[in-house]
Amino acid sequence: MITPRTSWISTALLGSLAACTPAIDLEAERTALRATDEAWAAAASEGTDVELVASFWSEDATIYPNEAPVVRGKEAIIEFVRTSFDMPGFHVTWQPQEVVVAGSGDFGTTTGTNEFTVPGPDGALVVIPGHYVTVWSKNAEGDWKCVIDMFNSRAPATRAETP
Amino acid sequence: MERPATLTDADFEAIASLRTAVTAAILAGDAAAYAMLCTDDVRLLHPGTPLITGRAELEAHNAAMFEAVRVTSLTLTPVEVYGEGDLAYEVGTQQLSIEPTMPGFSASRKYVHVMRRDPDGAWRFAALISNDS
Numbered sequence: 670m671i672t673p674r675t676s677w678i679s680t681a682l683l684g685s686l687a688a689c690t691p692a693i694d695l696e697a698e699r700t701a702l703r704a705t706d707e708a709w710a711a712a713a714s715e716g717t718d719v720e721l722v723a724s725f726w727s728e729d730a731t732i733y734p735n736e737a738p739v740v741r742g743k744e745a746i747i748e749f750v751r752t753s754f755d756m757p758g759f760h761v762t763w764q765p766q767e768v769v770v771a772g773s774g775d776f777g778t779t780t781g782t783n784e785f786t787v788p789g790p791d792g793a794l795v796v797i798p799g800h801y802v803t804v805w806s807k808n809a810e811g812d813w814k815c816v817i818d819m820f821n822s823r824a825p826a827t828r829a830e831t832p
Numbered sequence: 833m834e835r836p837a838t839l840t841d842a843d844f845e846a847i848a849s850l851r852t853a854v855t856a857a858i859l860a861g862d863a864a865a866y867a868m869l870c871t872d873d874v875r876l877l878h879p880g881t882p883l884i885t886g887r888a889e890l891e892a893h894n895a896a897m898f899e900a901v902r903v904t905s906l907t908l909t910p911v912e913v914y915g916e917g918d919l920a921y922e923v924g925t926q927q928l929s930i931e932p933t934m935p936g937f938s939a940s941r942k943y944v945h946v947m948r949r950d951p952d953g954a955w956r957f958a959a960l961i962s963n964d965s
Contacts, residue, residue, distance in 0.1 A: 771919035800877035821879040821963035
């Protein structure tokens with residue numbers, strides 16, 4: 670039976686437990702999320718390690734590519750990355766510009782610009798500048814993982830400069 | 833998704849109302865009404881367009897677009913809505929038609945809308961991106 674006294678004790682206990690809960694440092698979380706997106710971009714720009722690049726998406730992530738079908742789940746994502754890296758001359762790079770983290774500290778978004786180099790219709794390489802939005806969630810290990818990924822083209826493709 | 837939802841029924845209703853309101857603003861060609869549904873620092877990341885940042889820039893961009901074309905039909909169909917606290921996103925598909933039609937225009941698109949709850953308690957668009965299906 671909860672008496673006023675035990676109720677008071679419970680309230681005090683809950684209050685002290687709440688006081689023990691570490692405050693979420695949102696600035697630190699924003700910095701960590703930006704660093705994760707930048708590390709991902711660096712790995713993707715290398716264009717060699719499919720597993721590493723795919724590891725930045727969650728197991729249940731969904732990619733919404735431009736002018737292409739939706740890619741759902743890790744297995745399909747690995748194949749998507751492998752196919753991209755196998756394209757002659759393929760290169761991708763991106764730069765996060767804005768990072769937002771919810772008050773929970775484990776859910777956030779990044780937006781930024783990207784640039785794809787891919788073979789054009791005639792086989793010659795073209796550069797396609799674009800925008801992207803990614804939605805992130807922390808997994809059980811506390812690592813930021815991308816759960817939603819959409820990108821598009823913000824300007825017409827231009828012929829890539831040959832080295 | 834396996835993440836626990838933290839949005840309330842009121843949040844989902846507010847986000848649905850936001851979708852309805854932006855559809856009405858676009859169909860009416862009302863750039864000011866559209867802008868009022870966005871955060872001060874909104875980012876518009878539309879295809880074929882440079883980054884548009886901030887409510888004023890977005891209103892000017894949309895006003896120019898509405899001068900050039902009229903959106904005659906628009907349907908936003910949400911596929912997923914999720915959020916935690918003051919941040920949410922909606923993924924969906926959109927069907928639209930415009931007059932006059934433009935070269936390369938795609939009537940069928942996918943979209944992601946990021947929404948933030950402003951200090952006044954209202955949910956507003958913080959980032960909008962779409963691409964061709």
